[in-house]
Amino acid sequence: MSVEEPKSGKSKTRRIGLKSFLGGSLLASEKALKHMPFVFFIAFLAILMISNRYWSEKTIRKMEAVQDSIKELRAESVTYETELMKMNRPSEIVNKVKASGLDLLEPTEPARKLNVENLEEE
Numbered sequence: 001m002s003v004e005e006p007k008s009g010k011s012k013t014r015r016i017g018l019k020s021f022l023g024g025s026l027l028a029s030e031k032a033l034k035h036m037p038f039v040f041f042i043a044f045l046a047i048l049m050i051s052n053r054y055w056s057e058k059t060i061r062k063m064e065a066v067q068d069s070i071k072e073l074r075a076e077s078v079t080y081e082t083e084l085m086k087m088n089r090p091s092e093i094v095n096k097v098k099a100s101g102l103d104l105l106e107p108t109e110p111a112r113k114l115n116v117e118n119l120e121e122e
Contacts, residue, residue: 086092097104 094106
C-alpha cells in the first residue's frame with residue numbers, strides 16, 4: 001500500500017508562478033474557474049464591510065455634531081435662565097416700574113392666605 005510516484009522527476013502539480021498569473025493561464029484553468037463563485041462572494045463581503053465602515057463613520061460624525069450642538073444649546077439655556085432669574089428679582093421689578101413711570105407702590109404688608117369653605121347646596 002504505498003503510493004507510487006510518477007516515473008518522471010516532475011510532480012503532476014504545477015507550480016503557480018508570476019509568469020502563469022500574468023500570462024492569464026492561471027485564470028483560464030478549470031481549477032480557478034471552479035473557485036470563482038467563492039472569490040466573488042469574498043469580494044462581495046469585502047465591499048460590504050467597507051461600505052459598512054464608511055456608513056458607521058458617517059453616523060458617528062453626525063452623532064458628534066449633534067452632541068456638540070446639544071452642549072451649545074444647554075449652555076445657551078443656562079444663560080437665558082440666569083438672565084430670567086435676574087429679571088424676576090423684586091428689586092429689578094421695582095426699578096423697572098419706577099423707570100416706566102407707573103404709579104405703582106411696593107406692598108408694605110405681606111400677602112395673606114384666604115381660606116374658602118365649600119358650601120354644599122342642599
